[in-house]
Amino acid sequence: MSDPTGPKYGFETLQIHAGARPDPATGSRQTPIYQSTAFVFRDAEHAAALFNLQEVGYIYSRLTNPTVAVLQERIATLEGGAGAVCCSSGHAAQIMALFPLMEPGRNVVVSTRLYGGTVTQFSQTIKRFGWSAKFVDFDDHAAIKDAIDDDTRAVFCEAVANPGGHISDLDAISAISDAAGIPLIVDNTTATPYLCRPIEHGATLVVHSTTKYLTGNGTVTGGCVVDSGKFDWAANDKFPSLSQPEPAYHGMKFAETFGPLAFTFHGIAIGLRDLGMTMNPQGAHYTLMGIETLSLRMERHVENAKKIAEWLETDPRVDYVTYAGLPSSPYYKLIDKICPRGAGALFTFAVKGGYEACVKLVDNLEIFSHVANLGDARSLIIHSASTTHRQLTAEQQKAAGAAPEVVRVSIGIEDADDLIADLDQALAKSTS
Incomplete structure (x- = not known):
C-alpha cells in the first residue's frame, strides 16, 4: 500500500494496512511475531545474493526481520518517506541517522530546545566519536545559517519540541539546510505523522522514539529513522559513506546502487550490522498494534x-503555559502550516512557588503518573529540572524550557474534566 503509483489511501486506512499482508503460510490477518534469529536460505546462490544486496530478503534478525519490516514500511508510508530503519530506541535512531553522515572532526547544528537526554547525547556522548554539536536557538534563523560551516554535516531539530511544545518552522529551517547542501533531520516523536509530516516541509530524515505516541501504551522501547529519498548524497563530497566506495561493504557506492533508498540500505547493511541497535520483533508487534489507533488517540490527546x-x-497559581495551541503562544501562528491537525499534547507550565511547589505538585497528583516518559494513553507529569534535565546546567535547562519552576505534562486520553480536577487539588496543596 506504499506504491506511489497505486491508489491514494487516507491516513486512517494506511495506519492499519500499510506494509501488512496476510501471512502466506497460515492466512493470519494480524502480522505474526517472527520470533526467529535466523532465516533459511533456499540455496548457496540465494544466500550470496542476499549478502551482496542483490536481492531483498531475510538473513539474520539483527539486520532484517519480517515483523520489523512491516513496521518499517508502515512508518515510512505514514511519513511519506521512501524507506525506514527501525532500531532499539529513539536515542539509537538519532545515532543511526548521524552515523552515515559524520566523520571525526565533523559537526551537527542542533536546536537548544531538545529533550534533555538528547542534549546530553549531542553535547557529551558524540564527542567520543570525534563529532561535535553546535547548539542554536532555532527561532533565530540567521543564527542557524551562521552556525553552519564547512564541517557541518546535518541540521537537527524537533518538530514539536520536548518539553515545551514549541513548534519549529521547518520550511524556513529546511531552506537553510538546502542552501548549505546538508540534510535536515527532524525528530517527529511528539507530533507523530498524524499531526506533522516533516518531509513535506523539506526534511531529509525523520527520527522517532516509537516508544511514545506511535506505540501509545508505554510497553516497549523503539526507534525509527525514515528516509525521504529526496536528498542527492552524491551532489558533493560531504557524504563519502553514501556517495563513494564504502570500505565496510566491499566498495559499494550506495547512492549509485540504490538511488532514493541509499540511506535506508546503508542503515541496514552497515548501521544495524555494525552498531547492532536492533528492534526486537515483539516490540515491533506492540508498536504496530498501537499505530492502528494513532489518529483516534491523537485527536483526543489534542482535544x-x-x-x-x-x-x-487562567489559573492564578500558574505563571505561564507553553502550549502552542493557545492564541497567546508565539508559535500559534505556525500551527496551520506545520501542525494543521493540532499542536500535540505535550507542554509545560510554571508553578508559582518555584522548585519546591513543583515537587509538591507532582507528589500530590492522583490520576497523573509521575514517570520519565511521554505519549502514553494515560496522562503523565514530570519535573524536568530534577529528573530528565537534571544533568544540564541552569542555563541549558532554561534554554531547553525546563527551568526549575516548570513541570512538563503529557496529556492523555482520559476524561479532561477529571484531569483538571486532579490538577486543581494538587495545585491547592502545592501552593497553599
Whole structure:
C-alpha cells in the first residue's frame, strides 16, 4: 500500500494496512511475531545474493526481520518517506541517522530546545566519536545559517519540541539546510505523522522514539529513522559513506546502487550490522498494534491538551503555559502550516512557588503518573529540572524550557474534566 503509483489511501486506512499482508503460510490477518534469529536460505546462490544486496530478503534478525519490516514500511508510508530503519530506541535512531553522515572532526547544528537526554547525547556522548554539536536557538534563523560551516554535516531539530511544545518552522529551517547542501533531520516523536509530516516541509530524515505516541501504551522501547529519498548524497563530497566506495561493504557506492533508498540500505547493511541497535520483533508487534489507533488517540490527546492548557492559563497559581495551541503562544501562528491537525499534547507550565511547589505538585497528583516518559494513553507529569534535565546546567535547562519552576505534562486520553480536577487539588496543596 506504499506504491506511489497505486491508489491514494487516507491516513486512517494506511495506519492499519500499510506494509501488512496476510501471512502466506497460515492466512493470519494480524502480522505474526517472527520470533526467529535466523532465516533459511533456499540455496548457496540465494544466500550470496542476499549478502551482496542483490536481492531483498531475510538473513539474520539483527539486520532484517519480517515483523520489523512491516513496521518499517508502515512508518515510512505514514511519513511519506521512501524507506525506514527501525532500531532499539529513539536515542539509537538519532545515532543511526548521524552515523552515515559524520566523520571525526565533523559537526551537527542542533536546536537548544531538545529533550534533555538528547542534549546530553549531542553535547557529551558524540564527542567520543570525534563529532561535535553546535547548539542554536532555532527561532533565530540567521543564527542557524551562521552556525553552519564547512564541517557541518546535518541540521537537527524537533518538530514539536520536548518539553515545551514549541513548534519549529521547518520550511524556513529546511531552506537553510538546502542552501548549505546538508540534510535536515527532524525528530517527529511528539507530533507523530498524524499531526506533522516533516518531509513535506523539506526534511531529509525523520527520527522517532516509537516508544511514545506511535506505540501509545508505554510497553516497549523503539526507534525509527525514515528516509525521504529526496536528498542527492552524491551532489558533493560531504557524504563519502553514501556517495563513494564504502570500505565496510566491499566498495559499494550506495547512492549509485540504490538511488532514493541509499540511506535506508546503508542503515541496514552497515548501521544495524555494525552498531547492532536492533528492534526486537515483539516490540515491533506492540508498536504496530498501537499505530492502528494513532489518529483516534491523537485527536483526543489534542482535544484534552487544549482544554487543560486553557484552564491552566487562567489559573492564578500558574505563571505561564507553553502550549502552542493557545492564541497567546508565539508559535500559534505556525500551527496551520506545520501542525494543521493540532499542536500535540505535550507542554509545560510554571508553578508559582518555584522548585519546591513543583515537587509538591507532582507528589500530590492522583490520576497523573509521575514517570520519565511521554505519549502514553494515560496522562503523565514530570519535573524536568530534577529528573530528565537534571544533568544540564541552569542555563541549558532554561534554554531547553525546563527551568526549575516548570513541570512538563503529557496529556492523555482520559476524561479532561477529571484531569483538571486532579490538577486543581494538587495545585491547592502545592501552593497553599
